[in-house]
Amino acid sequence: MKQWKRLGMAVALSAACGALGMAGPAAAQLKYDGVTVNVVTFTGPQIAEPLQRRAPDFQKLTGAKINVITVPFSDFYNKLLNDFATGTNSYDATVFAPQWMVDFIEPGYLQDITDRVKADAALKWNDIGPFFRDFSATYNGKVYTIPLDGDFQMVYYRSDLLKQANMAPPKTWDDYIAIAKAFQGKDLDGDGKPDYGSCIAKKRSAQSYWMVLSVAGGFLQSKGTGQGLFFDTETMAPLVNNEAFKAALKVYVETTKYAPPDEINLDVGDTRGLFTSGRCALTLDWGDIGTLAVDPTTSKVQDKVGAVVLPGSSKVLDRASGKLVDCTKETCPYAVDGINHAPFAAFGGWSGAINAAKDQKVKDAAYDFLSYMSQPEQANVDVTIGKTGFNPYRTSQFESLDLWLKAGMSKAAAENYLGAIKDSLNSPNMVLDLRVPQNQRYEQVVLDTAVARLLAGEIDVDKAATEIETGWNEATEELGKDAQLKAYRAALGVK
Amino acid sequence: MQYDVAEPRGRLIDERRTDFMTWADRVSPAAFIMPAVLVILALSIFPLIVSVYLSLARVKFEKGGVTVTFIGLLNYKKLLFGTQQFHLIGTLMPITPLGWTFVSIAVALLALWLVTTARHGVASIGLVGRLLVAVAVVALVLLVAATASEGGQLGTIGVTLTYVLIGVCVQYGLGLGLALLCVQNLRGRGFFRVVFFLPMMITPVGVAYTFRMLTDTTKGPFAPLWQWVGLGDFAWAATAWGARVAVMIGDAWQWTPFMFIVLLAAIEGQPREQVEAANVDGANHWQIFRFITWPAIMPVTITLVLIRVIEAFKIVDLPNVLTNGGPGIASESMTLHAYSAWRALDIGGSAAIAYMLMFIVTFFCVAFVNLVRARPAGAATGPQR
Numbered sequence: 040m041k042q043w044k045r046l047g048m049a050v051a052l053s054a055a056c057g058a059l060g061m062a063g064p065a066a067a068q069l070k071y072d073g074v075t076v077n078v079v080t081f082t083g084p085q086i087a088e089p090l091q092r093r094a095p096d097f098q099k100l101t102g103a104k105i106n107v108i109t110v111p112f113s114d115f116y117n118k119l120l121n122d123f124a125t126g127t128n129s130y131d132a133t134v135f136a137p138q139w140m141v142d143f144i145e146p147g148y149l150q151d152i153t154d155r156v157k158a159d160a161a162l163k164w165n166d167i168g169p170f171f172r173d174f175s176a177t178y179n180g181k182v183y184t185i186p187l188d189g190d191f192q193m194v195y196y197r198s199d200l201l202k203q204a205n206m207a208p209p210k211t212w213d214d215y216i217a218i219a220k221a222f223q224g225k226d227l228d229g230d231g232k233p234d235y236g237s238c239i240a241k242k243r244s245a246q247s248y249w250m251v252l253s254v255a256g257g258f259l260q261s262k263g264t265g266q267g268l269f270f271d272t273e274t275m276a277p278l279v280n281n282e283a284f285k286a287a288l289k290v291y292v293e294t295t296k297y298a299p300p301d302e303i304n305l306d307v308g309d310t311r312g313l314f315t316s317g318r319c320a321l322t323l324d325w326g327d328i329g330t331l332a333v334d335p336t337t338s339k340v341q342d343k344v345g346a347v348v349l350p351g352s353s354k355v356l357d358r359a360s361g362k363l364v365d366c367t368k369e370t371c372p373y374a375v376d377g378i379n380h381a382p383f384a385a386f387g388g389w390s391g392a393i394n395a396a397k398d399q400k401v402k403d404a405a406y407d408f409l410s411y412m413s414q415p416e417q418a419n420v421d422v423t424i425g426k427t428g429f430n431p432y433r434t435s436q437f438e439s440l441d442l443w444l445k446a447g448m449s450k451a452a453a454e455n456y457l458g459a460i461k462d463s464l465n466s467p468n469m470v471l472d473l474r475v476p477q478n479q480r481y482e483q484v485v486l487d488t489a490v491a492r493l494l495a496g497e498i499d500v501d502k503a504a505t506e507i508e509t510g511w512n513e514a515t516e517e518l519g520k521d522a523q524l525k526a527y528r529a530a531l532g533v534k
Numbered sequence: 535m536q537y538d539v540a541e542p543r544g545r546l547i548d549e550r551r552t553d554f555m556t557w558a559d560r561v562s563p564a565a566f567i568m569p570a571v572l573v574i575l576a577l578s579i580f581p582l583i584v585s586v587y588l589s590l591a592r593v594k595f596e597k598g599g600v601t602v603t604f605i606g607l608l609n610y611k612k613l614l615f616g617t618q619q620f621h622l623i624g625t626l627m628p629i630t631p632l633g634w635t636f637v638s639i640a641v642a643l644l645a646l647w648l649v650t651t652a653r654h655g656v657a658s659i660g661l662v663g664r665l666l667v668a669v670a671v672v673a674l675v676l677l678v679a680a681t682a683s684e685g686g687q688l689g690t691i692g693v694t695l696t697y698v699l700i701g702v703c704v705q706y707g708l709g710l711g712l713a714l715l716c717v718q719n720l721r722g723r724g725f726f727r728v729v730f731f732l733p734m735m736i737t738p739v740g741v742a743y744t745f746r747m748l749t750d751t752t753k754g755p756f757a758p759l760w761q762w763v764g765l766g767d768f769a770w771a772a773t774a775w776g777a778r779v780a781v782m783i784g785d786a787w788q789w790t791p792f793m794f795i796v797l798l799a800a801i802e803g804q805p806r807e808q809v810e811a812a813n814v815d816g817a818n819h820w821q822i823f824r825f826i827t828w829p830a831i832m833p834v835t836i837t838l839v840l841i842r843v844i845e846a847f848k849i850v851d852l853p854n855v856l857t858n859g860g861p862g863i864a865s866e867s868m869t870l871h872a873y874s875a876w877r878a879l880d881i882g883g884s885a886a887i888a889y890m891l892m893f894i895v896t897f898f899c900v901a902f903v904n905l906v907r908a909r910p911a912g913a914a915t916g917p918q919r
Binding site: 113114116117120121124125126142145146147148242243244245299300301302303304477479480483484488491492493494495496497498506509510513517 | 592595596597599600617620621625687750751752767768769770771772774857858859860861862863864874876877878879880
């Protein structure tokens with residue numbers, strides 16, 4: 040009997056090591072004995088949670104101790120760049136925003152993992168969506184990060200409420216406002232108290248600046264991903280002081296009227312809580328809502344949530360005149376029913392990268408851990424758990440409905456959720472997030488501050504657009520216009 | 535003398551020893567102090583000097599470290615006159631007639647004060663100092679008038695001064711009131727002495743999160759109360775003054791105990807004989823406070839307020855956690871402004887803001903000490919006349 044047990048254990052260990060792409064059970068077990076890998080990510084609890092939860096499992100398999108260090112999101116970029124640039128190198132690996140990678144790759148802080156990825160059968164690289172492989176992981180033809188998350192912003196709605204009110208899910212931002220207005224002040228969760236039409240995270244110095252860009256996408260970009268949302272690809276002139284961006288700002292301000300009174304101080308964690316507790320009819324968020332809504336411990340809206348690709352606009356920006364013009368075949372080649380949608384790959388999805396300055400053994404262990412986290416055996420479970428903050432990014436995650444049914448979604452809800460993500464992912468008019476050196480200065484400082492002031496009523500739409508334009512131009516001049524333009528064009532694939 | 539004659543060799547040795555001892559006596563203070571001086575130079579003065587240079591430079595992170603490019607006063611220019619003026623100084627609008635009336639009254643009062651001071655024979659250096667204070671006050675009044683006009687907004691300087699001036703006054707008033715209560719022979723005063731002191735033991739971030747929950751009118755612990763009084767749709771952090779008041783309440787809750795405990799010690803340390811004599815002479819409580827307690831605690835008050843003012847100028851935790859400096863930039867302090875710039879890797883801009891804060895704090899504190907230091911003497915002579 041004991042012999043059978045031993046044999047069983049050996050087989051199990053071999054299988055586990057096989058999954059990690061390692062040589063054999065004995066070598067794998069001791070491969071990283073005594074090695075500690077410091078992985079830094081943001082405070083979370085999402086994103087950090089799966090890393091912390093799976094770290095002991097990885098240690099059992101390889102011997103490597105994974106020490107997950109967390110820092111607030113607003114400090115993350117700065118701390119990471121400081122640590123690498125000053126040679127402190129206290130972090131061996133990071134799970135960070137691939138949007139920032141240009142600032143880390145150009146100075147040589149991140150390890151090129153192209154060959155490792157090619158040789159790593161267990162990672163199943165080609166199962167990762169092409170967008171995430173190309174945008175989140177690759178820079179100048181070389182792979183620097185392993186995607187762990189797929190990020191698109193979508194609009195979520197209470198399917199039960201819209202059905203009762205005989206309303207269709209929003210196709211345009213005008214529809215969004217109309218729905219929000221209809222449900223504002225109504226009791227949506229059955230507790231007898233008034234609730235909210237729309238809940239959007241609008242807190243300053245958090246992750247809210249992506250929300251306004253999600254609204255702006257449909258107004259500003261209509262001729263495909265290469266057109267870009269932020270700047271003119273010839274002159275690097277900001278695309279903000281025009282009718283289209285101002286229309287988006289007006290929509291954004293308008294949504295605040297049909298929202299919780301403290302919406303401008305709510306972060307994504309707050310709005311997710313409000314939506315899944317049944318207090319909001321609409322919200323704008325990444326894919327997390329889909330999985331959080333089926334969590335029986337926190338959600339009161341199980342099977343009452345629908346998702347759609349970001350609403351669009353029937354008028355888009357004419358870049359020559361700065362005016363809004365009607366959608367036609369020429370102006371909106373990718374429009375659906377005359378409405379231009381521009382799904383926004385905000386942030387790009389959390390991805391893991393390795394500090395090039397570390398010892399080989401540590402880098403090996405860091406790579407194996409990131410690969411382990413991304414392998415379908417782990418990732419396909421993690422993306423179905425709301426608290427992980429990981430959203431689908433592998434083809435197998437879209438194709439296997441069983442994963443989602445096991446997670447508690449109904450078949451209809453799963454099809455709806457995955458359908459919305461697929462619509463976003465497959466759109467030829469997807470908006471790429473800004474990926475130029477110090478992009479966080481453009482978004483996290485200039486844009487965020489101006490939009491926060493607009494929402495607070497400190498400035499009007501015209502002044503906000505002017506402030507953003509001035510701030511972006513100033514940043515471009517200080518950082519070097521030619522270099523910024525080159526990086527912007529390269530990110531969009533403009534020749 | 536025998537010593538000199540009998541033992542010339544020994545005398546030589548003793549002289550040498552004396553010379554050595556004299557030399558040692560001379561250099562030992564410097565030798566003993568030197569380590570401390572070097573530590574202070576390394577940890578305080580050196581960074582201070584480097585940060586001056588950083589405030590005049592643009593810092594760029596590159597492989598192997600940073601490149602620092604000297605750009606002169608551009609960082610200051612951007613903050614005072616350029617794209618960041620709205621953030622630091624505020625959004626300045628044309629001053630209304632009411633504003634000008636306010637400014638005129640302030641100027642007239644300051645002129646009166648300067649003339650009165652000059653007539654009292656203040657030294658010329660003191661007069662120059664008071665003139666500088668008057669100019670600063672006029673600038674502040676102009677700032678208030680320009681930002682209070684339609685469309686105007688306070689910048690981080692104005693917000694910080696609001697926290698300092700109003701906050702410290704409120705904290706001092708509350709602390710003094712509590713201290714006066716706790717010196718009375720009341721039941722349970724020992725218990726309350728401890729309770730009143732507790733908030734200061736809590737970390738500022740903890741205080742900020744506590745107040746963030748308390749001010750949440752939709753799901754915080756006081757939500758039913760807010761809804762009962764009809765403020766269920768009110769959000770502290772959604773209005774400029776609501777957010778600032780929330781920050782000041784949190785700050786007062788945390789720092790009033792500091793005022794309280796020091797003032798309590800000062801009040802308890804005042805000479806009992808004077809109080810007893812005043813009681814015998816039939817003085818009432820107000821007279822005892824005005825003519826005995828107040829002059830007695832004045833030196834402590836000056837130090838206490840000075841310490842709190844310096845600390846209050848650096849407020850960052852509460853606005854950062856409680857309101858994120860919002861709505862917009864309405865509750866953002868100068869330190870939070872500098873921190874935001876630093877977080878965006880604008881190291882030069884951050885250093886420039888920090889230096890401006892240092893100039894303001896230094897000016898304010900020097901002016902405060904010089905102006906208030908003379909008052910206890912005047913106060914002491916008051917009742918005698």
